[in-house]
Amino acid sequence: MANIETQIAIDGDETDSAYNDEDIASDTTSLKSAIVNYKYRNGRRYHAYKEGSYWGPNDETQADQLDIFHHISLLLLDGELNKAPISKNPTKVLDVGTGTGIWAIEFADKFPSAEVIGTDLSPTQPSLVPPNLRFEVDDFTEPWVFRRNSFDFIHARCLYGCVADWSAFYKEALDHLQPGGYFEQLEMSVWVKSDDGSVTPDSIFDQWGKISLTLGEKFGKSLQTVDESKAGIEAAGFINVVERRWKLPVGGWAADKQFKEIGQYNRIHWEQGIEGWCIYLLTSLLKWSLDDVHVYLAKMRQALRDRSIHAYQEV
Template sequence: MADIEAQIAIDSDETDSAFGDTASDTTSLKSAILNYKYRNGRRYHAYKEGSYWGPNDEMQADQLDITHHIFLLLLDGELYLAPITENPLHVLDLGAGTGIWAIDFADRFPSAEVLGTDLSPTQPSLVPPNLCFEVDDFTEPWLFRKESFDFIHARTLYGCVADWSVFYKEALDHLQPGGYFEQLEISVVPKSDDGTVLPGSIMEQWGKISLELGELFGKSLNTVDESKAGLEAAGFINIVEHRWKLPVGGWPVDKRFKEIGQYNRINWEQGIEGWCMYLLTTLKKWSVEEVQVYLAKVRQALRDRRIHAYQEVSLVYGQKPPRPKSDHVG
């Protein structure tokens, strides 16, 4: 694993080339879920409309799959790092998105029952037989049986949760004693070690505006720096945090990080409109034209090889305390 304190060497010759009960009125519920909302040319979820800022259309799905690939590269091909049992039985993936992580996990562990939940039913219909997806809002009280999962996985939930203490308590309550919860988050603030993310630059503005939008939305976008403390406060034990610097662009000299950075630049190109359009137009009252001008400046910076920006990534996992052994001797 890379040391978060270490600087990434710059390549001067770089040429960036989601088990609960179903509602009785299934028809009306399905209609509410599938009646997607369209704004500014992008498609958004209808279930719990407005509770999540990101689109659920194909363009954003492609971006989410790119992100999955980036995380696989960052984790050396691993889907998780928590020391879970070799034969997990009941696994929950929160905010499953396109379902790609849950599909890969179910393929890798065919004996496990895997459940993925999300606000949108955008996952494929052809999935491993040990996997199912449900439309659910994990910020509402969980309807699963307590202590029913031995592994709960969450990824990139920044801007999704208003009260993290409630969320982590639900996760802890629904894990079996000794089970693990793991969360991977990514920073929305571009940084540089060599000062090339200049004060007042569009990349610095992106970070500041993004954090401000999270505050206005009432759901922090700084989860990357808050998740470890959240697990500690909830009562998890054996907490471990890994952190990486994720380059934006192919500027590193290291071949592995150059490749990761090249994918991440594509990730940004594909994702930035969806990341900010809803929040800027609804919370800051920017016009679509103003957002597009803003995005054009960000894209220009993404292609500037003199800017050696990176994001920080955190992966935190913690264990639910095992059930105390009885002191009673038979």
């Protein structure tokens, strides 16, 4: 897989022990009825716990998008669940913002030695999981309820637009790792680019990037995490920080077989995800009508299927 400096060739064919005892009465013990009393807006389902603190739906449509991106991530990472050189027998692992729980489930299966915890605002994960895994409803932007120095690996994926105070988040992660432990974060850009100028200024892709960053600013939670995370991690006091960057094609326009496959999945990923990514923020912050949103999304879907546009995002 080529790294971020490489230009992608274009296909010419245009056709429990982790917890402090005193924290038992924490937010994670909120009444189940309050947690699962989901909120519905514009035909989409959202979390009720800490309502409004996250912009994404938690319904089946968005769950499918998250699982598609998990598959894309496996392709990018050569089938691996992580790049950090963790122990062959990890003991305590935390997956913050676990979403559908698919990463945590696969990690727990792969490493039966590990006690794996996945946290999220929504209790939408499956109940049939490996015995060494449990899911908790929790807000990772609040002070953490776990015992410090308790995890040997903390994993995060796609937390863009989720965190107002990254310095506090990274400090919590550092404080809760065992000496010698690892933190790993995978983020994707919301801004679509091209190397050949096919993503033109003022195109719908260009508009998407500009509008998305504006929404993040208005929401108070940056959507530029892909470009900000390394500096934030280093500022928190982590050492031996390594950043890897990839170009993730949008669509099957690449000549390289692996890039083409990833791009084809990514186009489906975008088509599945774009409504959930923007509808709450556009209607609540910019006061767009639903008709305006649907016209916007129709233009995006048309561009996503245009093989003459050689678009990619950075991961």
